[in-house]
Amino acid sequence: MYKLRTILSLLLFTAIFLLPQFTKASAYWMEIHGSGKLKDPVKVQMFYGFIDDLSERHRTTGAEFQEIKNFHFFILTAKGEKMKLELLQKGDHWEGTFTPDKEGVYRILGMNEQQPVLIRSKNPQENVRPIDFMSGAYYVGKYSANDSPAQFLDIILQEKEGIYTISPYRNMKPAEKGTMLRIFNPENWEKNIPVDENHQAVFKPTLPGLYVIRQDWYDNTPGTFQGSPYGKIRYRNNYCLWIN
Numbered sequence: 167m168y169k170l171r172t173i174l175s176l177l178l179f180t181a182i183f184l185l186p187q188f189t190k191a192s193a194y195w196m197e198i199h200g201s202g203k204l205k206d207p208v209k210v211q212m213f214y215g216f217i218d219d220l221s222e223r224h225r226t227t228g229a230e231f232q233e234i235k236n237f238h239f240f241i242l243t244a245k246g247e248k249m250k251l252e253l254l255q256k257g258d259h260w261e262g263t264f265t266p267d268k269e270g271v272y273r274i275l276g277m278n279e280q281q282p283v284l285i286r287s288k289n290p291q292e293n294v295r296p297i298d299f300m301s302g303a304y305y306v307g308k309y310s311a312n313d314s315p316a317q318f319l320d321i322i323l324q325e326k327e328g329i330y331t332i333s334p335y336r337n338m339k340p341a342e343k344g345t346m347l348r349i350f351n352p353e354n355w356e357k358n359i360p361v362d363e364n365h366q367a368v369f370k371p372t373l374p375g376l377y378v379i380r381q382d383w384y385d386n387t388p389g390t391f392q393g394s395p396y397g398k399i400r401y402r403n404n405y406c407l408w409i410n
Contacts, residue, residue: 192214192226192230193214193216194214194234194300195378197211197213198302203306203307204267204307205265208263209262211261212234212237212261213258213259214228214230223354225259231258233281234253234278236280238276238277239251243270243271249264269307272304275317277299277300277318281296282391282394283394290388290395293394293395293397295391297402299320300403301403301406302408315338319336319383332368333365334367342365346361347360347380349369349378349380351375371407374409378407380404381405385401386398387399
């Protein structure tokens with residue numbers, strides 16, 4: 167009986183202290199690094215990982231990480247020209263490079279619609295098909311705003327005196343008033359901001375580092391993908407902003 171109680175106690179300990187490590191919310195993010203000068207290469211890096219209870223971001227390299235190979239990335243210049251961006255795996259991230267040859271805004275956009283269905287239950291209505299978008303921007307010299315959406319879920323930022331105006335889009339149209347945006351700061355604290363009557367939201371970065379602006383939208387139309395039934399599609403766009 168003593169041994170049985172000991173085993174049960176160990177199982178309870180495991181459930182309480184270890185299970186949360188496997189239930190962290192995980193996501194993709196992107197980092198864009200360069201000098202901001204013409205003719206200097208720019209690195210675009212993609213990661214997958216989770217944020218722990220201490221708000222620290224961790225990179226992982228499991229099956230979801232390998233799904234980065236199914237993202238289709240392209241660069242959109244201020245003139246509306248598209249350039250395909252190939253990413254290759256390098257250790258704990260995937261990386262691609264491009265070289266800006268003209269001044270302006272270079273938007274980096276990506277999409278993955280090949281991810282497997284998330285099996286939540288034996289009930290297919292609770293299963294979710296994820297479709298992920300990535301977006302960001304790189305600035306070289308003098309530039310004018312590029313405010314036209316370029317993918318199903320899109321976010322465009324405009325900055326003035328350190329304050330950023332967020333313009334989210336769904337299906338090429340401004341997001342509805344009340345659409346909730348989630349912003350993660352470099353310390354990975356989360357803030358929810360609703361879209362206002364002008365289809366925009368504003369925020370002011372207070373720390374250097376990575377900010378992730380997230381927009382989610384659910385389509386409750388059921389279906390089947392890769393042989394797995396689902397009850398809804400979760401569209402997600404992560405806009406990644408790096409503040410020096």
